[in-house]
Every structure is written in C-alpha cells, then in structure tokens.
Amino acid sequence: MSGDLSYYGIAADWWPFAFILLAGALPTYVWRFLGVVSSGKLDETSPVASISRTVATALVSAVIGQLVFYPSGSLAEIPFSIRAGALATAFAVYLVSQYRLWAAILSAELVILGWFALV
C-alpha cells in the first residue's frame, strides 16, 4: 500500500472530497444496500453475523479509546486522568440513571468543567 493515496495525497481541492466518498461514504453505503437487499434472508443468529457485530463494536470503541488515550488538539490539553475519569463517570451515571444518555453526557462535561475550574 503506497502512502500516496492518503487524505492529502493528491494536491487538488477536490481530492479530500473524493477521498471522503471513496473511503467513507461508499463502504458505509455498501452495508446499507446489502441490508435492504438481503432483508429477510439473513440469519442474524449465525456466527458470522454475530462476530461481525462484535468486531464492529470493538472498532467503534477503539475509536472512542483513541480520543481518550491518544487525542490531539484541545483534547490533549486535558490530562489523561481527567479524560478517563470523565468517561468512567459518564458510564457509571449512565448505568445508575438506567440508561439516561443526557445524564451521562452532562456528568462527563461537569468533570471536565470542574477540572478546568480547579486549575
């Protein structure tokens, strides 16, 4: 795989948009298309369907993890302990509040704002 075809691999204004379509929109849409077409024919309990769900979930959580473990920009200015603590607090509040997403998000933001107020 040559590194040339990256997001800024071709120095043209249109290339990032082509990259978004080819690497982002197209692979996403393939699954939507297959979902509509195979509706009613797919066995959701098969091992293949099941393992594809766990891989997809783990991948998304790795994306979350990257924002917590190895962030860039202004997230990186918040210390790791605060980032991890905010996420853990949010998750605990989510469980205790019986799956209230707004309560979880609010508590994460309060941890971050609280840290900022103390510094």
Place this chain on the structure above:
Amino acid sequence: MTEADGSNEREMTVEARGETAASRRIYWFRQGLRHLTPPAFILFGAFLGFAGLCREAGVTWLESAFMTATIWALPAQIIILGASTAGTSLVATAFAVTLSSVRLMPMIVAWSPEMKGPRTGTGSLLFLSHFVAVTGWVFAMERLKDVPREYRTIFFAGFAVPLTVINTVLVAVVFNLMDELPALATGALAFLTPTYFLCSLYGSSRELSGRIALFAGMAALPLGHLLAPGLEVLFAGIGGGAAAYVAGRLIEGRRLR
C-alpha cells in the same frame, strides 16, 4: 436489562388503500418531524463535538459538512478524520470504515420490513437507508408500528432527512463559530462524542458479547498502539472483537450448563 429496544413486529398487514392524498402524506411527514426533539438534541451534542474534532484535525468546514451529509455514520466520519491526520492510505481507511459500519447491515435488515407498505419500492428504501444511523434506527423501531404502513416511509423521512440536514448545517455553522471559543470549550465539545458513543452503544447492544466487545476494543488499543502503530484501530477492532466473541460464547456456554 430493561432497555426499550423497540418491538419487532414482523407481520405484514398489506392493506390495499386507494389513492394517497398529498395532504395525508404531508400530515405524516409532519408527524415524523414533530418527533425531532428529545432524541435529536443529544445527537446535536455529538455533532457539535464532531465539528470540534474536525477543527482539531485541520480539515475545512466544507469537508466536515460534506462528511456528515454523505457518510452519516459518526464512527466512520471520525475514522476519516483520524486518517487525514495520520496520513493513512485510502485502502486501509476504506477497510477500517467497512469494518466499523458492518453493524449498519443487521440494523437495516431489521428496519426494512418495518418500513415496507403495500406500494413501497426497493428504490425508496435504498434511498432512505442512507439516513439510518443509531438515532434514526431507534426512532424507527419505536414509532413505526403506530403508523399506517402506507405512510411509514414518509413518516420516517419526516424525521430522518431533516435530522441529517440539520446536523450538516450545524457542523458547518459551529465549525466556523469555533474561532471565538476558548480551547477548553472546544475540548469539552469534542468530548461529547466519545461519551455519546460509549453509552449509546452499550445501551443498544443486546448481547453479552457486544458489551464485552466495547471494553475489549478499548483495552486492546494501547496494545495495538505498541504492536501496530498507525493501524491500532484496526488491530483493536479485529482482535478485541474476536476475543469478545469467544468470551461471550464461553460465558453463555457455561450458563447453559
């Protein structure tokens, strides 16, 4: 485990009605639109965060809005952002996005029969499937059963299409307003996205292995960072996901015994 997942009624009551008056269609579109309040607010927060992440990654506001409108799957959008800063190749990026969005397929497999009316064509389902992501899916599974079948596509469109449009505009506007914001505010905004994902994925995963995968993927990331720098997300996704599947099977097997 008392999660409101939305019931999955599969019966196909094909009622042959006469001409659908435009006014009825407008009525059901507006009914869908009226639901665009509580669940959508949280998603707005996640997209505010996305606008923050885009700024940090150094892409333009137009590219950010374009990603939102054409991909409409936040994890995939964040993978693209990550690829832009890391210089990941097109092929490796497309592969990561493909893996991250597999879950769209079972979601749409469950969504399609709910959407079908007596005259619903595959073409309109293929079009509307673009607007299915977690929020739209949960909305569809909860509300569609109360809507007459012939108006379900228009009802869903009334909710999901404006949701995508509003978020696209929101990303563009917030991105440009962020110049005025202090670094703390952009950091706090950017943090909305991981919180939103962790909690909503946990809430919507029905199987034990899915919940294990959530923790396995995160735990495998530092390992991937050491072993396969640059490809750590792929490493953690495949490794963590496979491990979670095996662990889930083992635990469920023990329960059965």
